[in-house]
Amino acid sequence: MSFPEISFYVFAFLTLLSGFLVIANPFSSNPVTSAMFLVLTMISLAALFALLNAFFLAAVQVLVYAGAVMVLFLFVIMLLDLKAEERRKIRKFAILGGLVSVGALVFILLRSLRDSPLEAQPSPTLKGGTMELGALLFREYLLPFEIVSVLLLVAMVGVVLLSKKELK
Amino acid sequence: MSVGLEHYLVVSALLFAVGLLGVILRRNLLVIYMSLELMLNAGNLALVAFSRFTGSLDGQVLVFFVITVAAAEVSVGLALIVALYRRRQTAHVEDLTLMKL
Numbered sequence: 086m087s088f089p090e091i092s093f094y095v096f097a098f099l100t101l102l103s104g105f106l107v108i109a110n111p112f113s114s115n116p117v118t119s120a121m122f123l124v125l126t127m128i129s130l131a132a133l134f135a136l137l138n139a140f141f142l143a144a145v146q147v148l149v150y151a152g153a154v155m156v157l158f159l160f161v162i163m164l165l166d167l168k169a170e171e172r173r174k175i176r177k178f179a180i181l182g183g184l185v186s187v188g189a190l191v192f193i194l195l196r197s198l199r200d201s202p203l204e205a206q207p208s209p210t211l212k213g214g215t216m217e218l219g220a221l222l223f224r225e226y227l228l229p230f231e232i233v234s235v236l237l238l239v240a241m242v243g244v245v246l247l248s249k250k251e252l253k
Numbered sequence: 254m255s256v257g258l259e260h261y262l263v264v265s266a267l268l269f270a271v272g273l274l275g276v277i278l279r280r281n282l283l284v285i286y287m288s289l290e291l292m293l294n295a296g297n298l299a300l301v302a303f304s305r306f307t308g309s310l311d312g313q314v315l316v317f318f319v320i321t322v323a324a325a326e327v328s329v330g331l332a333l334i335v336a337l338y339r340r341r342q343t344a345h346v347e348d349l350t351l352m353k354l
Contacts, residue, residue: 108275183277194266208308240325247332
């Protein structure tokens, strides 16, 4: 096996393992632990993006998700007093229902993956660097880009309004 | 066997399933929110893999937009959770039964 293949398997395993530890950690149900494993998931996903030649997106994934979003999560976790949450147990019925429904979903997804014809070879010329992505973004996707910037402004105003002391 | 598109799609499907399982199992609003992020990222991985194997950068631009919208969504959602916590002193979905008859 070549180096990219080995690193694919390593990072895919790391992504799924830490993703699973986010939702069901046998050692602690502390939200801070979940957040830390979510950071690990994001970083290994960024490595998978880099393996797929999406270098800009790998950098953005680390900066935005592992950096900004997770800091926001940690701030909120520490702002709220969640000590009482740790003692709660997951109910048996929820485990059963969750496993059955998610198992059905996985079955459908893998079955449809198996039965559909897929591209075998990766495109050799594709490079998702900053230059290529930027050219595409500012030429063909200029209007969505501007709309997204307005959306970010709206979100910022909304957050300021929601975080005010008295919510009317 | 070399790593192909289906490998990435399987990883993406499994990661989505893990996120969905988290939304169903966990009762803490913040952990549910993290599971939603996992599901969004599973979709992103599928999009980047499609982009790589079809030779078009459009998928990566779409992922860029998804990441942006997810960041906005996270900020608004966490502000909502903080506002809710101020009112009710809980971040637990089973305590939020105002709509229940």
